[in-house]
Amino acid sequence: MTIDAGVDQAAFEVVNPTADRLDSAETSLAPRLDTLNGKVLGLLSNSKPNAEIALQAVAEKIKETYPDLKVRLYPGSIRFEPGLLRRAIEESDALVGATADCGACTSWLIHDGAQAEKAGVPQVTIVARGFERDTDTSAKVFGVPGLQYVVVPRVFTALTPEQATEQTLPVADDIIRALTQAPAAAPTDTAGQKDAEERQETYTFRGQDPVEAVEAFNEFYLQTDFGDGLPLHPPTRAKVEAIIEAQGRPRDELILTVPPLHGHGTLERIAVNAAMAGCRPEELPVVIAALKAIHACPPPMNLSVLMSTGAFAPVILVNGPLVKKLGINSGRSPLGPGLNNRVNIRIGRAVALTLRNLGAWIPGRMDLDTIGTVRKNIQVFGENEDESPWEPYQVGNGLRPDDSTVTVVHTVGEWDLGSNHGPADRRIRSIAARTPTLTQVGFMTSTLAGLEGNEDGLFYLLPPETARKFADAGLSKDAVRRFLLHNIRPRIWDVVAPFIDFRERGLVRPEWEWMFQLTPEEQRTQTIQAFNDPAAINIAVAGHGTPKEFVFGTMTTPITVKIAALA
Incomplete structure (x- = not known):
């Protein structure tokens, strides 16, 4: 052209x-059922508002056609517990899942549906309009490109229970067909071939x-x-x-x-x-290592963080000799603009453009972020190892000081914690007190709602002046991490507020019921530890000058990858 x-x-x-090519697995759908009469229909509710209501309403509608159908509800979470998913697959002849009406919940729900199909259990997922492409892509990535779903007009979270029921009942017949009739060949393969045929290698301007x-x-x-x-x-x-x-x-x-x-x-x-992005040849190994770290995020979280309606974005920390050799800024304002950050910016931009053009990480296509964030102009920074009193970040992860590495963490927000010029004990208490906690971070999702893993957490950037103050007081990096672990304490009032509906649906673990039994005054005056595992707290030394601390909320466990040397 x-x-x-x-x-x-x-x-x-x-x-x-x-x-010029997509990686696509080809796994056939499970055999469809001859009838639903006498069968067990499992309902996979992923805890989204109105999911359970919609599922139960449409199941009752299906029973009008199949009166001998048995229905079992499996109330889980957006990250469905593996044990509960296995039980649902083992106990059900067919499954219906809901709701796919945000980027992360869609990819997780399609992941669960794909597991059912691979186990020989037919399923269908209820998807809100606008999330069809998200659904098709997730199904392809999880190995079941023909995975069946039905579409309702609006996202369930924007509706009343009555509206959720009203919009779901009309798809009952579509669900029946998806579970009892072999679908036509998926059109996505033909479209993919057409795209490949139309793609051209070069353009002249x-x-x-x-x-x-x-x-x-x-x-x-x-x-x-x-x-x-x-x-x-x-x-x-x-x-x-x-x-x-x-x-x-x-x-x-x-x-x-x-x-x-x-x-x-x-x-x-x-x-x-x-x-x-303007990268120099010697910068490409850093780009490749960062992409490998992003790729290493385990599924389905690797899709959730990139396809979510939430403002999640990867941030990249670089350690080792390449920081100086390439001129990656680790000193003053390493997350900022300008001459000192030109290498940081080039590398981050190259990673973002690769995700865009090879992974379709494009707003409205695969990236379904509602508001967006400037962090999607991916930030890269080096650790200020020369001025740090502690071992470099990669050493704490089992690597050598002379290993050049990247560490990728998917962030959910960032906060400047200000500064405190007092002694070490006052400063560390100030950091703990000023650290925000959100419903996406800490035990509020990984413990209270019954989920497992340490994906949610915090990543602190401490300036050298703060780190030296702590080291001079005899505090190691691990000691600082453990102090923060035990002293980041949100009010119970703030912790339980987002989970009242979870509790009403029986999704809160019994051991946390005591918090809901407290009086409002007790909930306002009592606090609770926000994290259970030191692995949720990560620290790197960066920046220079006034001791102003900084923290990212994180959605994934940091992943560190060695940078391969040029041949």
Whole structure:
């Protein structure tokens, strides 16, 4: 294709940054049932508001056609407990799940439905309009591209119980068909073949002068959704080849499949996106390591954090000799703009563009974030190891001080904690007191609602001045972590508020019932420890100057990956 911007006085050719192949598993659906009479229909409620109401209403409607149908409700959580899911699959002849009306809950619910189909139990998922693409992509990633679902008009969380019932009853017949009739061949394969046929490898742009040609390139790439909204560096063949050649690896080597769409991330495809970000060849190993860390996030969380309607975004910490060698800023304002952060910005932008063009991490497509966040312009920073009194972050994770590494954590928010210029004991108490806790962070989801794992937590960035103050007082990094573990204490009033409806539906563990039994005054005056495991608290030393501490809320356990040296 040639884009003609005027008289051919300046022209250049650029490479397509998108995936030329998607990673797709092909697992057949479970056999459909001849009838639902005498069968057990399991209802998988993922705890979203109105999910249980909608499921029970549509089950009663289905029983009008199949009066001998037995119905069992399995109330779980957005991250369905594995034991409960296994029991539902073992005890049911068919399953109906609800609700898929946000990015994270959709990917988790489709993950659960895929497990049922692989176990030989037919299922159908209730999906809100607008989340069809999310559903199709999740089904493909989890190995059941033909997974069955029905669509209702609106997200359940925006409705009253009566409205939720009203919009769900009309899909009862569709659910019956999905469970009792073999579906037609899924159209997604044909569409995928068509996309592959229409994809072209290069584009040529012309202009009356180089500036006009570059402007034409940028406008086309933005309109085609290849860009991030800022001016792009043209990924000419020469630039891409220079990046590839420096790696000493085959251009068609498959480095990873890039979530959430799992496009094939060959060395060449990643190099194209790095060239668009302005990366130098020696920076590509950091980009690749960061992508590997993102890819290593276990499913279905790897999709949830990228496809959620929540404002989640990966943040990248770099450790080791490459921080200095590449000029990654670890000192003053390492999360900021400007000259000192140009390498940080290039690497973060390359990671984001790769997720966009190889993983379709694009707002409204695979990224269903409601509000968004500037953290999706992915932030990269180095640890200030020279001024830190403690061992580097990667050493605490079993690696050597001379290992260059990236650590990726998916964040849910960030807070400047201010500063406290008093002694160490006063300062550490101030940090604990000023640390926010949210419904997405801490025991509020990982314990109170019966979920397992330490995904939720906090990642602190302490300036060297604060770290030295603690070290001089005899506090190791682990001692600081344990103090914060025991002294981040939200009010019980604030903890139970988001979980009142959970309790009403029997989703709160019995051992936490005592908190709901307290009087309002007791709930306002009593606090409780926000985390159970020191692994939920992570600390790195970064920045320089006034001791102003900073913290990210985290949605995943940090993942550290060694950076491969150039050949």
